[in-house]
Amino acid sequence: MQRTQVAIIGAGPAGLLLGALLHKAGIANQVLELHSSDEVLARMRAGILEPGTAALIDELGLGGAMRRDALIHAGIAISFGGQRHRLDLQGLSGQSVLVYGQNELTRDLMSARAAAGLPTHFQTEQLSLHDFDGERPYLRYQRLGQSHELACDFIAGCDGFHGIARASVPTRAYRCFERGYPFGWLGVLADATPPHEELVYAQHERGFALCSMRGRSRVRCYLQCSLSDKVEQWSDGRFWDELHARLDPATAAALRPAPSLEKSIMPLRSYVAEPLRFGRLFLAGDAGHLVPPTGAKGMNLAAADARDLAQAFIDHYRGQGESALARYSEQALRRVWRAERFSWGMTRLLHHFPDHNGFDQRIQQAELEHLFSSRAAQTVLAEGYVGQSLN
Incomplete structure (x- = not known):
């Protein structure tokens, strides 16, 4: 049986950012992904990076391509009644956003992980999670016809709304808040x-x-x-x-x-699962919540989850123990609900x-x-x- 400290399910932005942050802190991690790398990169998703997300990528030393190729937008326009009106983001908030596709960011993170020699297992099959409500969680999966087991201290479910991580949790263990x-x-x-x-x-x-x-x-x-x-x-x-x-x-x-x-x-869809922690299994990104894309929040929420979850693991391994892990769900959900409110408001205003x-x-x-x-x-x-x- 292989072993790592944190097993990460999902090679999208949340999983790859979490892996990069943990690696920087010296915490061993492995990433498991159901699809091939080409399939992951083919996903047409979000394209707006908030300043905090861009700063996180810079902090990891991975912002070179982003800073070279991204477009800086100091405002957005809203068209109604036959006229286009400008909202001056920079003038009103003091900050701008970057236009940089999620698939481009994912490619940057994949390349950096490969260059660092960190284990990423694409095209995993029959993945299952075990004993995450105890002290010794592990994963079973098949890849290239071979069966594998991966023991770990923690599991991070970053595999999206339809992924295996949340589906492995008994429905009685969490509440769903949803609006279609x-x-x-x-x-x-x-x-x-x-x-x-x-x-x-x-x-x-x-x-x-x-x-x-x-x-x-x-x-x-x-x-x-x-x-x-x-x-x-x-x-x-x-x-x-x-x-x-x-x-x-x-x-x-x-x-x-x-x-x-x-x-x-x-x-x-608007969706939130509460809590985002189940023993030694933690949810991040779309695995735990969805927002309508009107507010450009999905990828940024995933990045913020990765940041907060990484810090919880770092604090745990530095001696803060259970208290560090206990903060994650409450902290993330407070931020998630604010973003849900904003995205719902934008959707209601414009549709x-x-x-x-x-x-x-x-x-x-x-x-x-x-x-x-x-x-x-x-x-x-x-x-x-x-x-x-x-x-």
Whole structure:
């Protein structure tokens, strides 16, 4: 049987950041991932890094590519009523965000882990968790036709909402808090010049839209769509026509359609599991909570979880014992619920809900108008967006 101090399930940002932080502190760890590295890198996910997340990556000495290739955004735009309005993040909060794709960050972390010779086991099969409610947890798995056992002090479940970590916990041991949304996001990745130098969020009676980017010549755009829609129903032409219809005239005029490189539909969900600790098993990132992507919080929450969990393990091994571990769940959940509130608020503000009547629509318009007539309201949103008020 192999042995390590911390066994990490999942080679996404949460798991890889946790592994890097533990390695820096001299704590042995191994990462196990169900999928291949190519499959992990192919996931089209978030692209906004808060200042705290970027600082964490710099602290690890892994920010070279990020600082070279990321775009610095000092504001965002919100389009409604046929006009584009700018929210000055830098002026209101004193901070900016970075546009840097999750797959790029994951590639950086994978490369650094490989260069350091740290064990990462991709394409693991039949993974199971054992005795995490006792003193000697271990994992069983198969890889390349061989059976393996890995003993450890702790298990970190960083394997996402559908992963094995939370599924291994008896449902009676935790509470679920969940809200589903009656729509999804249809996303398209394409090689095209972004129509605006900053992200454009659009509120429209036909539904929400977002023009984001993954660089100066690649866009990632989204449309609110029905949960019953299929990707096959949305040709490239239909997507770009609908996006043009939901944008303000200035942004729409600058948007140039291009063939899609990737197209997918994702449902929106708010979800929190409480607690995030079960004996010697700890959950981090999407394994423990989900936010709708409207607030750009998912990857940043995962990074903050990794930071806090790493510190709990470090403090434990430095002699603080159980008290260090006991703090993690409460500390993380306080931050998670603040981010849930912010993401829910952004989603409610910008989307068209099928059950909205005329009153609801007028209230939504009044909220948007209030936002851009009140510096105090803008400051609250800006501080939430850059993560300043959520930690």
